[in-house]
Amino acid sequence: MTDRRHFLKNTLAAGGTAFLSSFVSLPEKKLLEINQESLKKSPTELASDEDFWAQMKQAYTVSPNIINLNNGGVSPAPKVVQESLSRLNAYSNEAPSYYMWRIMSQGKEPLRENLAKFAGVSPEEIAINRNATESLDTIIMGMKLKAGDEVILSKYDYPNMQHAWRQRELRDGIVLKWVNLKLPAEDKAELVKIYQEQMTEKTKVVHVTHMINWNGQIMPVKEIADLAHSKNIEVVCDGAHTFAHIDHKISDLHCDYYGTSLHKWLCAPIGSGMLWIKKEHISKIYPLVPNDTPLSDDIRKFENLGTRSFPIEQAIGEALNFQYTIGNERKEARLRYLKNYWATEVIKMERTRLNTSLLPNFSCALAHVGMDGLEAGEMESKLFAKYKVHTSPTKWEALNGIRIAPHVYTSTRDLDRLLDGLQYLAKL
Numbered sequence: 001m002t003d004r005r006h007f008l009k010n011t012l013a014a015g016g017t018a019f020l021s022s023f024v025s026l027p028e029k030k031l032l033e034i035n036q037e038s039l040k041k042s043p044t045e046l047a048s049d050e051d052f053w054a055q056m057k058q059a060y061t062v063s064p065n066i067i068n069l070n071n072g073g074v075s076p077a078p079k080v081v082q083e084s085l086s087r088l089n090a091y092s093n094e095a096p097s098y099y100m101w102r103i104m105s106q107g108k109e110p111l112r113e114n115l116a117k118f119a120g121v122s123p124e125e126i127a128i129n130r131n132a133t134e135s136l137d138t139i140i141m142g143m144k145l146k147a148g149d150e151v152i153l154s155k156y157d158y159p160n161m162q163h164a165w166r167q168r169e170l171r172d173g174i175v176l177k178w179v180n181l182k183l184p185a186e187d188k189a190e191l192v193k194i195y196q197e198q199m200t201e202k203t204k205v206v207h208v209t210h211m212i213n214w215n216g217q218i219m220p221v222k223e224i225a226d227l228a229h230s231k232n233i234e235v236v237c238d239g240a241h242t243f244a245h246i247d248h249k250i251s252d253l254h255c256d257y258y259g260t261s262l263h264k265w266l267c268a269p270i271g272s273g274m275l276w277i278k279k280e281h282i283s284k285i286y287p288l289v290p291n292d293t294p295l296s297d298d299i300r301k302f303e304n305l306g307t308r309s310f311p312i313e314q315a316i317g318e319a320l321n322f323q324y325t326i327g328n329e330r331k332e333a334r335l336r337y338l339k340n341y342w343a344t345e346v347i348k349m350e351r352t353r354l355n356t357s358l359l360p361n362f363s364c365a366l367a368h369v370g371m372d373g374l375e376a377g378e379m380e381s382k383l384f385a386k387y388k389v390h391t392s393p394t395k396w397e398a399l400n401g402i403r404i405a406p407h408v409y410t411s412t413r414d415l416d417r418l419l420d421g422l423q424y425l426a427k428l
């Protein structure tokens with residue numbers, strides 16, 4: 001008991017307040033040893049501490065037999081999040097309208113505040129919804145644009161967002177100006193110039209993806225936004241892949257509009273997302289699902305979806321707690337370490353091409369590798385058939401290969417198996 005109190009005091013003092021709740025399934029003594037030592041390490045030192053991260057896996061219920069390296073598509077929720085979701089769901093089904101609308105609804109504003117604090121913005125600018133597609137489509141479809149207005153975007157932006165812009169082109173006669181990105185890119189100034197070249201007097205919006213999903217390219221959103229603003233152009237940022245992945249705040253990006261999924265890197269329940277709109281722009285965006293005051297400046301006008309899952313929304317709070325438990329810096333350092341672990345080996349292999357920069361400013365966990373003579377689909381299916389390593393076959397524009405996206409529960413042993421698999425592919 002004395003030891004336990006001593007541990008609690010030390011842990012709290014060191015800022016690791018949530019370790020207990022997240023790792024409750026571990027024997028207490030083991031927990032004590034791991035955390036006391038690990039809390040003394042810097043994020044970079046901790047990144048390669050395999051014993052520490054092995055415990056992280058215990059917080060998840062991931063398959064011990066299949067190695068999931070497609071966490072970019074959607075990430076698993078840790079046990080605490082799954083349990084919270086099941087609990088809330090069970091309550092909801094006791095008397096849905098009572099538990100959801102009278103009890104759980106009271107958690108809505110605290111959740112908004114917690115998300116806003118984590119994102120470094122005002123709660124009055126945050127709407128909670130179901131995914132990045134819903135957030136970004138709300139912005140794209142809700143903007144007042146007229147025939148001839150120009151929007152700059154890239155063929156590497158996410159297809160759903162391209163669809164939304166193309167629908168506006170078809171319906172409203174806006175003009176889409178496509179930048180020609182060559183990936184991977186490692187020169188911020190050059191990237192900004194590519195966007196600048198498309199800007200004209202008619203440009204109203206630049207759409208930019210913070211981390212390009214196909215190969216993990218990080219884009220200089222802030223620099224592009226600063227330039228755009230100097231020409232009275234607004235900026236929409238797709239943050240689906242950087243929220244709770246790269247240690248940053250939305251406010252660092254200098255954009256005007258932002259959408260993200262919370263079921264990707266935050267590990268919130270599947271079907272959760274977040275929209276952010278700078279306060280001064282809220283009133284001019286029409287909601288996708290209208291309420292009675294579509295031009296109000298209350299961000300809640302974007303939450304008029306009708307009946308939806310309150311348990312999913314409320315369990316986002318548990319995912320946020322879990323994120324704080326790990327710590328943004330620790331998480332980013334580990335994810336970066338994992339990417340470098342396999343990618344620095346892959347570049348030595350025959351036939352393989354790494355299509356992602358290894359420079360810290362231009363990538364983090366997510367990367368893409370191709371192999372001469374093999375199609376994306378073949379790489380993915382052969383790797384899975386023999387090694388049971390699940391990746392994402394990615395053939396898009398100039399990219400042809402597989403996308404590898406580990407998460408905090410991934411071990412270097414998992415990545416050794418990936419490397420064995422890639423060696424096998426290289427010899428086919």
Ligand SMILES: Cc1ncc(COP(=O)(O)O)c(C=O)c1O
Pocket residue numbers: 072073131132133134158160209211212213238240241261
């Ligand atoms: C860059 C990017 N934006 C948006 C999305 C859409 O996310 P969701 O399917 O959660 O709406 C994705 C999904 O992978 C993505 O990679």
